[in-house]
Amino acid sequence: MTSATLIRHSRRLAAIALVALLAGCAGPAPQAPPPSPPVAAVVPPISLSPRVIEQASAYRAYVNHASSISPAFADGGGVAQAVRTGSAYEPKQLLRGAIAYGALAALQDAAFVAGVRKFVSDPDQRRTIAYEIMKDPTYAVGFSGSAGAAGRVVAALADDGQRLLDTGRSVKQAAYDVQHAAWSKADVQDREARLAQAKQLSATATPGEMAETALLQQAVTGGAPFGQATEALSPPYPPVVVRSLAVAALAALGYADDASLAQVMPMLSEVNSAQCLNMSKLNLYQCLAVAKPHYEDMFCIGQHILMDTGRCLMKGAGVIDSLDAKALAVAQAAALTPASATITARSRSKRR
Template structure:
């Protein structure tokens, strides 16, 4: 058997093929590492629809009650004023105040961005939200907190002053209307009137779709509220701190419907709640003993408008404009026996 030996030409061709194969192997890229997952999107600033509705109800009540006119012309006008003023449930009004305060705090750009700094990293965002829920005062450490606090303090002070000043005018009317015979007539159905006051005080407030939409726009930044106030240095009252805490959670994306169960405890504030509840108790006692219409006017001016306004003023940290009818939130011992002073009937001129 003969063996064929390739010639020089065959050997050269084989060498070329082998070199090409080896070169192809050498240039073949190693397997690439998998691409990292895309970064989690930074959540938007948001507030639960329920909190927005609570804020809307608060805003609507304050605006409505502050417009009660002291120019009463008959008993029916007094009864209508009472129905408007006494129509709030204390705990709900307080939740609405804090939710409204949160919307106000978000109107400060420095505070908003100071909190948003911690929203970019999911782990950091989660940890900061946990710290706020554990201790609302954690919010004071954010950049811009003094500016936000100033807005909240100013908002509550203005609302409290509106109610207080209107109550002062209505209370004065309790004396002025005694010039008219109708004011000295006894209120008909006094027991039913007291029962209605208690019923209206237990019913939830309702805001309006217009106010709710406006507050929603303010939260997202699409249409900010027109507010101005000086920065306020700490310490702050619990009402102000909790408003800022809810605002901070909203800026972190942790105050939406999915987080509502964790956020709602921040909308309860014991000192302000005690103040508003005492206002209601004083109102009930006043109505229980009031007989003529002018005494109902007094109950409305003092225990509906002035007392409620004073609670907001104290919640803002403002000084009491009048000697308190009940103890301030800063005092731990609170009287449980409300007292009521009724206006004396004017003497007829000689």
């Protein structure tokens, strides 16, 4: 072996030894990182926009104030105040509030909420179902537990309507009973201004009350539940009840918050109930236009502010009071004018 060959061989051995040494120092080969755990689906909470809750609060404020009107009037000032109190609702807002309040009533039904919430874990399915409800509110009737929720909606709205109706009957009767008092037969002062004010109040939206709004906000998630479980009702349901169920279902899906407000607000309306409330206002204006003494204003309050409005709420819930149905039949048979036959022929010639 020549010296050159020996040198090359030595270098090769040295290189092999160096590679082996470095391999020993490097340790084991790096392992691939473990796979990341699957990302858990974000389950949205039950939510309802504060603006929708505000509508329900304003509705409740009106029902509470109007149904508290006492028939025990003692002077014309009290009658005038009752006209202002009873006139203070804008029909579209009152209807929005009624449907929103019905949605809150539906959310008190645990079975209905559970029937909707089982679809929230899959984002795609949740989105698809919300779209179907927005496209057709009757889709909400298909959820498990909807019959019990519908019963709660009907009970809540019919109870409010009945309160107004009962108060109206008392005030209307007082319009006849009070005619022995001299003050009741005195003419209302500035009748045109009184009518103009009633029209202005009827066109002005009113805010909810803070305490009521706070309670309704808590009721969304069961923090301040209201109402009692009622008898389950089978479909078909009137449109107001269907829309209340639909808004409640969207809230349970997490699609009734501020981000979805543009789709939710149009659901707080219904043609037949809107026409009914508008007609009650027109009848009120006609009544006040021909009413002269204070007791005739009392008649307008009882019949067209309280009874007519209560009737509209009850009809929206699919309920017609039996006594009111009889009275309506009598009125139709007598073909009374919108101004109630000029305050029922001047209250039968002042009850002589």
